[in-house]
Amino acid sequence: MNLKELSSILGLSQTTVSRALNNYPEVNETTRIRVKDAATAHNYSANTRAKGLATGRSMAIGHVIPISTQHEIVNPVFADFIAGAGEVYSRNDHDMLLSVVADSDEERAYRSLAAKASVDGVIIHGPRENDTRIKLLQELGLPFVVHGRASDEAADYSWVDVNNRRSFHRATEFLHDLGHRRIALINGLESMDFARRRRDGYLAVLLERGIRVDPTLMVSEEMTEGFGFRRTQEMLQFANPPSAILVSSMITAIGVRRAIDAENLNIGSDVSVIIHDDELSYLRNGEDIPIFTATRSSVHAAGRICAEMLLAIISDNDQSPRHNLLETDLTVGQSTGPVRR
């Protein structure tokens, strides 16, 4: 069923039928209703590609996902972000286009999206050190929103980010206030911007409060469960082990917990733990009382906010950069307590 058939059934021109369906004013309301009913009855929807060709818009948003496990992206956090963004797209009749590409092909993927005009905009995930994507997209003239920020990018651009620095600053202060002086940081890859900011927040407190920085208490890697387990296990063997641990992800924290349990130590009393909690649907931080004391910020909501911002930029046709800095909650759970003397 296409426009031609539908309009001949209705005895109307394609013009009128098209206008009726797209809610243009210059069509009689009676006719409009008749047309819409017929469209429903014959299960007609305008062919995406033909419509796109005619309007010059694709009604789709692209997400380029590097395949490598070196990146933070094929991880559970991603599923929740995508779910949030996808909700917004659907609600606004947009499609979500995912490109899973090898790391080396990332730039090419963006160029191709732009050249083939297959999307109206893109979301950039997990900005890194010396990220070239922002500059590239500005050159390509493809509207975009960054989930996160790129510290060493001079140009202004639209982003949605969590206040990672303040978040970890507060968490570190909280631990210090409880008397902890040996505070470890189990961070994400510090080539990722968010991880750098978290480290900065952590280091700032040590500096402000005159605590010596111990590099053996700072580790940074891809945020897997195994990483959390291994590094915690190691640290607990130290002559002077940490009394508190700051962990960048729920996933990693699960490994941290496993290591602490394996040593027959108690979280909260023997070792305090604060995590960053993205509020993952499938890995909730407890029900009423949080399991872990946490800096909390919903990545699902972040997905929604990014998508809304991007759609607004596209429809307003206003490329002037927008920003949204989300603050985290510091929610106290059962995993922190005063330092043991």
Place this chain on the structure above:
Amino acid sequence: MNLKELSSILGLSQTTVSRALNNYPEVNETTRIRVKDAATAHNYSANTRAKGLATGRSMAIGHVIPISTQHEIVNPVFADFIAGAGEVYSRNDHDMLLSVVADSDEERAYRSLAAKASVDGVIIHGPRENDTRIKLLQELGLPFVVHGRASDEAADYSWVDVNNRRSFHRATEFLHDLGHRRIALINGLESMDFARRRRDGYLAVLLERGIRVDPTLMVSEEMTEGFGFRRTQEMLQFANPPSAILVSSMITAIGVRRAIDAENLNIGSDVSVIIHDDELSYLRNGEDIPIFTATRSSVHAAGRICAEMLLAIISDNDQSPRHNLLETDLTVGQSTGPVRR
């Protein structure tokens, strides 16, 4: 940059340029090279929508994802599946189109994909009891592959599935051989086909070996961490608690472990645990020696296999159903041991 511009730059007709780029034989090799070089130089790629309109193909595969947390889909397993499928799509110049929709809109989403002709095929995730999607897609004539199977669907269709029944049958036997008689099953939602099959495998062993089925040892819900924790905690309070637990997911198993640890019991010696391990990138089941004894099957690989099957169906233009039943490995880890007397 479009075809018209490019061909006028080259002093050739659009026909020739198009044919050169699409590797048609009726074009001089010298010309082809000249054309391809120019295309690269001017960063030309054919407009997706125009190409699609002309060819009648979208070069995209759709995935419809119901939003509700009642379903198993916005979960970490999904991220790995998508990554696997996406790899295959990229390699074959296809795009992946994600539709995140409310549960009630699922059917409409498929109809719309078909009517708008925006994809060449779809993957169906997580078939359920009385799943209507298979029938619907057959009516719509949209090629598809099901990840999983639908027990109560009479019609034949293409699927890729794990041998869930045999998998849990073997796992249950393994526990029984170790002397366990009180074996609990912490399963996914049993409205989901895979969960039903796992239960069947489990129940078959009890029947075969003359063990009384205890309904209080069988629970079924969405596979979250919290679910695993709560139910394990409850069961461990029983007068006659389980000595072994079969868990349908790594995520749930993390909660199970938390509950066992909280009781100061030891996994492997006090309580044996076998999980189903999807080999999630971010939640590996240990490095060399598995943490959990597990029935193992990579969901990432399943994504690849589904995608390959679907692309083959589309390009061979052969709708005759194909099947792929994947067997799991039963890998012994540190979480199982002989029953304590």
Place this chain on the structure above:
DNA sequence: AATCATTTCCAAAGCGCTTTGAATAAAATC
């Protein structure tokens, strides 16, 4: 009744590509 403004509808052009059918040039055959 004549004029003008509104409302409602339509024919046709155009979006950027592929593909059919034909034309031209070069090579091969007689």
Place this chain on the structure above:
DNA sequence: GATTTTATTCAAAGCGCTTTGGAAATGATT
């Protein structure tokens, strides 16, 4: 040297839609 084949190239139609620039019909105004 005339004719047929083969190798290259091209003009134009068509994919299914939107949108421009009328045209026809209706209603309001003089």
